[in-house]
Amino acid sequence: MNAPRIMRLLGLLRKESLQILRDPSSIAIAFVMPVALLLLIGYGLSLDAKNVPLALVIENPNADTASFTAGFFQSPYFIPVRFGAVQDAEAAMRERKVGGIIWLRSNFTRQMLSAGAAPIGVIVNGADANNARIIEGYLQQVWAGWLASYAAAQGISFAAPLTVDFRVWFNPAVESTDFLAPGLIALIMTLTGALLTAMVVAREWERGTMEALLVTPATISEIIVSKLAPYFALGMGGMALSVAVTTWLFNVPLRGSIWLLMAASAVFMLSALGMGLVISTFSKNQFAAGQIAITVAYMPAFMLSGFVFDIASMPAPIRVITYAVGARYFVTILQSLFLAGNVWPVVLPNVAALALIAAIFIAMALRLARKSLE
Amino acid sequence: MDANNQIAQASNRNSADAALRFNAVSKSFERDGRIVVALDQVSFIARRGFVTGLIGSDGSGKTTVMRLAAGLYRPSAGRIEVVGIDAASNPQQVQSIIGYMPQRFGLYEDLSVQENLDLYADLHGVAHSERAGRYADLMRMTGLALFTRRLAGKLSGGMKQKLGLACALVATPPLLLLDEPTVGVDPVSRRELWAIVHRLIEERGATVLLSTSYLDEAERCDEVVLMQGGRMLGQDRPRAYTRRLEGRSFHASASGVSKRALQARIARAPGVLDATIQGSHVRIVTERAEPPAAALLAGGEFPIEIAPVAPRFEDSFISLLKEAGASAPAFVSNAIAARTAGADGDVIVVRNLSRRFGDFQAVNDISFTVRRGEIFGLLGANGAGKSTTFRMLCGLLPASGGSLSLAGQDLRAAPARARGRIGYMAQKFSLYGDLSALENLRFFSAAYGLGGLRRQNRVAWALEEFELRPFADAPSRDLPIGFKQRLALAAALMHEPEILFLDEPTSGVDPLGRRDFWRRINALAESGITVMVTTHFMDEAEYCDRLAIMSRGRILAESGSEEMRARFKSAALPNPTMEDAFVALLAAGEAPPASAAA
Numbered sequence: 001m002n003a004p005r006i007m008r009l010l011g012l013l014r015k016e017s018l019q020i021l022r023d024p025s026s027i028a029i030a031f032v033m034p035v036a037l038l039l040l041i042g043y044g045l046s047l048d049a050k051n052v053p054l055a056l057v058i059e060n061p062n063a064d065t066a067s068f069t070a071g072f073f074q075s076p077y078f079i080p081v082r083f084g085a086v087q088d089a090e091a092a093m094r095e096r097k098v099g100g101i102i103w104l105r106s107n108f109t110r111q112m113l114s115a116g117a118a119p120i121g122v123i124v125n126g127a128d129a130n131n132a133r134i135i136e137g138y139l140q141q142v143w144a145g146w147l148a149s150y151a152a153a154q155g156i157s158f159a160a161p162l163t164v165d166f167r168v169w170f171n172p173a174v175e176s177t178d179f180l181a182p183g184l185i186a187l188i189m190t191l192t193g194a195l196l197t198a199m200v201v202a203r204e205w206e207r208g209t210m211e212a213l214l215v216t217p218a219t220i221s222e223i224i225v226s227k228l229a230p231y232f233a234l235g236m237g238g239m240a241l242s243v244a245v246t247t248w249l250f251n252v253p254l255r256g257s258i259w260l261l262m263a264a265s266a267v268f269m270l271s272a273l274g275m276g277l278v279i280s281t282f283s284k285n286q287f288a289a290g291q292i293a294i295t296v297a298y299m300p301a302f303m304l305s306g307f308v309f310d311i312a313s314m315p316a317p318i319r320v321i322t323y324a325v326g327a328r329y330f331v332t333i334l335q336s337l338f339l340a341g342n343v344w345p346v347v348l349p350n351v352a353a354l355a356l357i358a359a360i361f362i363a364m365a366l367r368l369a370r371k372s373l374e
Numbered sequence: 375m376d377a378n379n380q381i382a383q384a385s386n387r388n389s390a391d392a393a394l395r396f397n398a399v400s401k402s403f404e405r406d407g408r409i410v411v412a413l414d415q416v417s418f419i420a421r422r423g424f425v426t427g428l429i430g431s432d433g434s435g436k437t438t439v440m441r442l443a444a445g446l447y448r449p450s451a452g453r454i455e456v457v458g459i460d461a462a463s464n465p466q467q468v469q470s471i472i473g474y475m476p477q478r479f480g481l482y483e484d485l486s487v488q489e490n491l492d493l494y495a496d497l498h499g500v501a502h503s504e505r506a507g508r509y510a511d512l513m514r515m516t517g518l519a520l521f522t523r524r525l526a527g528k529l530s531g532g533m534k535q536k537l538g539l540a541c542a543l544v545a546t547p548p549l550l551l552l553d554e555p556t557v558g559v560d561p562v563s564r565r566e567l568w569a570i571v572h573r574l575i576e577e578r579g580a581t582v583l584l585s586t587s588y589l590d591e592a593e594r595c596d597e598v599v600l601m602q603g604g605r606m607l608g609q610d611r612p613r614a615y616t617r618r619l620e621g622r623s624f625h626a627s628a629s630g631v632s633k634r635a636l637q638a639r640i641a642r643a644p645g646v647l648d649a650t651i652q653g654s655h656v657r658i659v660t661e662r663a664e665p666p667a668a669a670l671l672a673g674g675e676f677p678i679e680i681a682p683v684a685p686r687f688e689d690s691f692i693s694l695l696k697e698a699g700a701s702a703p704a705f706v707s708n709a710i711a712a713r714t715a716g717a718d719g720d721v722i723v724v725r726n727l728s729r730r731f732g733d734f735q736a737v738n739d740i741s742f743t744v745r746r747g748e749i750f751g752l753l754g755a756n757g758a759g760k761s762t763t764f765r766m767l768c769g770l771l772p773a774s775g776g777s778l779s780l781a782g783q784d785l786r787a788a789p790a791r792a793r794g795r796i797g798y799m800a801q802k803f804s805l806y807g808d809l810s811a812l813e814n815l816r817f818f819s820a821a822y823g824l825g826g827l828r829r830q831n832r833v834a835w836a837l838e839e840f841e842l843r844p845f846a847d848a849p850s851r852d853l854p855i856g857f858k859q860r861l862a863l864a865a866a867l868m869h870e871p872e873i874l875f876l877d878e879p880t881s882g883v884d885p886l887g888r889r890d891f892w893r894r895i896n897a898l899a900e901s902g903i904t905v906m907v908t909t910h911f912m913d914e915a916e917y918c919d920r921l922a923i924m925s926r927g928r929i930l931a932e933s934g935s936e937e938m939r940a941r942f943k944s945a946a947l948p949n950p951t952m953e954d955a956f957v958a959l960l961a962a963g964e965a966p967p968a969s970a971a972a
Binding site for chain 1: 469474495498499
C-alpha cells in the first residue's frame with residue numbers, strides 16, 4: 001500500500017466513524033434493534049406450554065373426580081377453570097379463553113376401570129398444535145399415573161399397557177429458550193449486518209454524496225473497505241450485546257468458549273455485511289434497500305436456518321437451498337457452542353462454510369460496484 | 375441555418391488548447407424497454423483558462439454532458455477527451471484529476487465544514503504540509519472562515535454551494551465541472567459564486583465547465599454551449615450570439631392600452647419573432663433587422679412608441695430555437711368566460727401573517743393585498759418563506775398568527791368554501807403519471823365536484839384550449855415537460871376558480887415553453903382571474919403587475935415591477951434589472967449570513 005492510498009483509506013474511515021457517531025440510525029440498527037428483537041421474540045416465541053388455561057367440566061363431582069383433578073391444580077402447566085356445562089366450556093374455547101377442556105361425565109367412577117367407552121372427554125385447541133400436543137401428552141401421563149395409584153389404593157390389580165421412558169438430552173430442563181435464543185442471535189445478526197451496509201450505501205446515493213465520491217481518486221475497493229470496517233466493529237458490538245442479553249437475561253448457559261464464539265461471529269458478520277453491500281449495488285434508495293435486506297436476509301434466515309423449522313424434515317429441494325443460507329451454519333455453531341461446548345467437528349466445517357459465503361459476497365460486491373452511474 | 379454553421383465552426387478554432395473535448399458524442403438510456411436519446415451528436419470543447427457555460431433548460435442534456443465528462447457515464451457513440459485522456463476507456467484516471475461538483479454539492483451534511491474539506495483533501499492526496507495554505511486560500515475565497523466548525527447541513531443554500539466548490543477545489547484540478555451550482559440560491563450568493571469562479575480563472579488559470587438554466591448567466595461566461603433537447607444549438611462567445619441580433623430588439627409602449635393586451639397583440643403581428651413584457655414596455659424581437667411598422671402592431675387604433683434596445687442573450691436563444699424548427703405556440707383564445715363580478719376590489723387580503731416551526735420563524739408578520747385580475751408575484755430564494763406563505767393561503771397549513779381572507783371568505787372560518795374558489799398548481803408535477811391526460815382531467819373535475827354535462831364540457835374545453843388532444847390517451851408521465859405543465863394548469867382550472875396559485879410554475883421549462891405559459895396566464899388575468907405566483911427567476915417578475923420580495927420570512931419591499939427597479943436607478947446602474955433591485959434590497963436590509971461573513 002502506498003502513501004496516498006493509506007491517506008484516502010484513513011480519510012474515508014474517519015468520515016464513516018464521524019457519521020456513525022452523529023447519525024443515531026446506524027447505532028440504533030446495531031444496538032437497539034437486536035436487543036429489542038431479542039426481547040420481543042425471546043419472550044414471545046416460547047415453545048413451552050406454561051400456565052395454559054384449562055376448562056374443567058365435572059358433571060357429577062365426587063371423591064374420585066376430586067382426587068383426579070387435584071393434579072391439575074398443582075401443575076405449573078395449567079390454570080384450571082371450572083365450568084358447569086360443557087357448552088359453556090366450548091364457548092370459552094372458541095373465544096380462546098381456554099386452551100383445552102377436560103370433561104368428566106356423570107358415569108366417570110363407574111366407567112373408569114372398565115374397558116370400552118372413554119370416561120374422560122378431552123378437547124384441545126388444535127390451532128396451536130404445539131400446545132395441543134403438550135396438553136395431550138401431559139393428560140395421558142396424569143391419567144395413567146392416577147389410575148395406577150388408584151388401583152393400588154383400592155387393591156385392584158391393573159396392568160398398564162405401555163410405559164414410556166422419556167429423556168431429554170442437551171436441554172434437560174426442556175426450556176425452548178435455551179434452544180431458541182442462540183438461533184435468534186443468528187437471525188438478528190443476519191438482519192443487522194445486511195441492513196447496516198445496505199442502508200449506509202443507499203444513503204450516500206440518496207444524498208448525492210456518492211456521485212461526488214466517485215469522481216475522486218478513491219477506488220472501489222477503498223470505498224468498500226471503508227464501508228466494511230466501521231460497520232464490522234459496530235455489528236460485533238451488537239453481537240456482544242446480544243450474547244450478553246442471552247446469557248444474563250434469558251439464563252442460557254454458554255458451555256463453549258466465548259473467544260471461539262466471537263471468532264465464528266466475526267466470520268459470520270463479514271458474510272452478512274457482504275450481503276448488504278451486494279444489495280446496495282442493486283438498490284440506490286434506503287427504503288428499497290431496507291425492504292430487500294429484510295426479504296433476502298431475514299426471511300431465509302428465519303425459515304431456512306433450522307432455527308425454528310427442522311432442516312431434516314424439509315423437502316429435498318428446499319433442503320438444498322438451505323446450504324446457501326449463511327444463518328444455517330451460524331445457527332448450528334451457536335447452538336453447539338451454547339448448549340454443548342467446543343465441539344470442533346461441528347464448529348470447524350460450519351465456520352469454513354461461512355468464510356466461503358463471506359468471500360463470495362465481498363467478491364461479488366467488488367465486481368458489481370462500479371465507479372459509474374450506469 | 376448559416377448562422378448555426380458559423381457558431382459550429384467557431385468551436386473548431388484553437389482546438390489544441392482544449393481541456394475537454396466532446397467529439398460527436400451521443401448517449402442513450404434504456405427506460406422501461408424503450409431507448410431514450412439523452413444526447414445526440416454533441417461536439418464542443420472547453421478551452422484552457424476559460425469558463426465555458428453549458429446553457430439549456432431541464433431535459434436539454436446538461437447533466438448528461440457533465441456525467442460523461444466525469445467518466446460516470448460511458449458514451450454510446452463518439453469520443454470524449456479530458457485533458458488528453460480518453461474518458462470512456464480510463465474513467466478512473468479522469469476521476470482522479472478533475473474537480474466535480476454534482477447538483478446537490480456532494481457534501482456530507484453530518485460532517486462539519488472542516489471535516490468535509492479534510493475528507494476531500496485526503497481523497498485527493500493533498501500533502502498535510504500544503505493544507506494550511508490551501509485551506510486559508512479557499513476560506514478567503516468563499517468567506518467560510520468563521521464557520522469551519524459548523525455542520526454542513528446547518529449552512530444556508532448559498533454557503534453549501536460555496537463549500538461544495540471549495541471541496542472540489544482542494545486539489546487544484548486542471549478541469550472543474552460544476553453542475554448547476556447556482557440553481558435555487560439567492561441572487562447575492564449567485565453573484566458571489568461567479569466572483570469566485572472568475573478569481574479562480576485569474577489566479578490559478580483554471581478551466582471551468584459550468585451548467586446553468588439561467589440565461590442571464592451566459593454573459594458571465596467566456597464561451598457558451600447552448601443546448602436544447604439533447605442537441606447543441608451552438609458554441610461561441612456570448613457576444614457573438616447577441617451580435618447576430620443587432621438591430622432586431624425594440625421596446626414598444628402605448629398609453630391607454632394594458633401592457634398585457636399590447637403584448638398579446640404584438641405577439642400576433644407578422645415579422646415579430648418574440649414579444650415579452652418588460653416593466654411597462656413590451657420587448658420585441660423582429661425577424662429582420664428593421665423596426666416593426668407601428669401600423670402593423672397597433673392597427674392604427676392607438677399611438678405606439680417604438681425604441682431600439684440592446685439585444686439580450688435570451689433573444690438569440692429564442693431565435694436559434696425557432697430557426698431550429700421549434701414551432702411557435704399557437705394563439706391562445708380567450709375561452710374563459712370573463713368574470714362579471716365587480717371589476718375592482720381586494721380578492722386576497724393578508725394581515726400580519728406569521729408561521730413558526732418550532733423556534734424557526736418561516737413567515738414573519740407579512741401583509742399584502744391583491745386586487746381582482748391582478749398578477750401578484752412573491753420573489754425570493756429557496757427558504758425565503760414563499761412556499762410556506764402559499765401553503766397558508768391555500769389552506770394547506772394553519773397560520774400561527776394573523777388573518778387572511780380569499781374572495782371575501784375568512785380562510786379560518788370557512789376553509790372548504792374558500793378552497794372551492796382557488797386553483798393550485800404545485801411546484802412539482804403533481805398529477806398521476808400513470809393516468810392519461812384525459813383521465814387526469816376527469817379525475818380532477820370529479821374531485822372538484824363537477825358532474826355530468828358540466829364535467830364533459832370542462833374536459834373538452836381543457837383538451838381544446840391547452841392543445842392536449844393529441845396526448846389525451848398517453849400516460850401523462852411521458853408528456854414533454856411543457857405539456858405536463860399545461861396539463862397541470864388545466865387541472866387547476868377545471869372548476870373555474872377565481873384565484874389561481876402557481877408555485878414556481880416555469881422552473882426548468884425552456885424559454886419558448888415559458889412564453890407559452892405566460893401568454894395563457896396573461897389571458898386568464900385579462901378575463902378577471904386573480905393570479906398569485908412564486909418564483910426565484912427574477913425575470914419572471916416582469917410578468918407581474920405587482921410583486922413582493924421576500925427574504926428570511928419577511929417582505930422587504932412590495933410594489934410594481936417598474937417602480938421596484940426605478941427605486942434602485944443610479945449613475946452606476948442606469949437601467950437596473952430585477953436582480954439588481956433584489957441584491958440592493960438585501961444589502962439595504964438584513965444581509966444574508968454568507969456575505970456578512972465575507
